[in-house]
Amino acid sequence: MTYAIRAEGLVRRFGATTALAGVDLAVPTGTVFGLLGPNGAGKTTAVRVLATLLAADEGHATVGGYDVRRDAHRVRQLIGLTGQYASVDENLTGTENLLLIGRLLGMSRGDARSRARQLLADFQLTDAAERAAKTYSGGMRRRLDLAASLVGRPQVLFLDEPTTGLDPRSRNELWDIVRNLVADGVTVLLTTQYLEEADQLAGEIAVVDHGRVIAQGTPEELKARTGGQVLAVRPIDPADLPTVLAITGEVTGAAPEVAQSTVAVPVNDPAVLPAVVRRLDAAEIAVAELALRSASLDEVFLSLTGHRAEQDAPTDADLERILV
């Protein structure tokens, strides 16, 4: 197997903060690799080191077989970078932004122009092509930003939280774009705070916290380690809570928790759902809500690290509601 990205023992400090505390990564060519972690985990720092923007204090890394320090210029000829904040020039039009990149990459004027036209069409920006990017919506900016990182047909693409701040529709569009790129053989390193996003796109996920990789595996492996899914039941009458607690505990064989008048219990087997419904029915308990949702990043974190991620985990995005 060849690796598009390899990192060994990357350490990077900022004053007293250790942003990377010894990170090892190996990303096979042609795959999507997810770096999953909360704010401040060190994801952006790792991307910046791999994309030659920042020197690591210790350790070394190669991209496409080239050392990111010694052969930075060669690495830059292979990579595309979409940073955490859309880094398009707001005072240029969509076309001009892409022309700029094409020309900097050494394309002729004609080639740069036709590449720009093609990318704008691929990303549904043709209508806005001649407008300054400052008039674009957040989703359009993100797409232009991604288009800009693809002008040179990179072999390795870095996407730093590409969907943070996007509405669900734009997010789905972006996911489709990433899937198409991988189908074309591009290697993608994606950072995200959302388990669902890593789950949708990545073949392999490394969970990072405080600058360390604390777990690594396929999405299925990681979810299995966290108890898979969570069943939530909220009775209409809070007086029924003890009964609900007893029923769910009995059916799942796990320890349910109560929060905000809702009973939550980890489940490994979705088949318990009908059983719970039947038992609640038999006990004549009216429920306001019965939901089976995938483990959130927060729960992954809780189970892996024993502490909660510092910031709120996504909620609605991860909910797969089954309304009864």
Added chain:
Amino acid sequence: MSSATLAAPLAPARRPSLAAGLRHTFTLAWRSLVQIKHNPMELLDLSIQPVMFVLLFTYVFGTAIAGSPGDYLTFALPGIIVQNAFFATMTTGFGLNNDLTKGVFDRLQSLPVARWAPLAGRIVADTVKQAWSVALLLGVGMLLGFRVGTGFAGLLAAFALLLVFSLAASWISVLVGVLVSEPDKVQIFGFMVIFPLTFTSNAFVPTDKMPSWLQRWVEINPATILADALRGLLVSGPVAGPVARSLIWAAVLLAVFAPLAVRALRRRA
């Protein structure tokens, strides 16, 4: 498989050539200039502000300071050009800070582009903008009665001196642009430093009309020295002394601020 069909070269270049670096510089300069199209305020900044200064100074202070607007213009236009050049250097730091805070700088750094090209591209573009506003100042000045007393060679030399000095002074702006957190702070810095600097020089008021305690500073103020050099090159009066002293100032600014700015940029990026 035939290697001729491979899209990417097998062995990418180890570092960009000088020719490539210059190409990057001009592409990036194009980028800074084409922005004006979408940001008409910038064109106003570059055009209306200089013209407004000429009109205000000439007609508000002219008679009081020099007896007539025409005489005052002969004295003050070189000073106004100096002040305008100082303000123009601030656009370099403003644009750089914008790139740094918006992430555009990162994007450029991730491309196989010569490391010095983004800065050089800005400076080339800002030099073009500077040339435009100097030409405008001279044009308006001439309409109002300013006469070049030396000749075409003097005009060219004045322009060259102004560019050399601006290039050196831009490093202050680059340093500020790297250190502050948002573009507007570059402008605030510019106003806080440039107005006091030019108003305590002989740019607008002759040294002997200044309070005596200020005169010693006025004489060594770089704005005074540069204004005197431009007067010599454009109108009449000594040339060699003020030009030499302007160049020394430029060398000092370059020696002090270029290394500081480059170091700050490395640290921030």
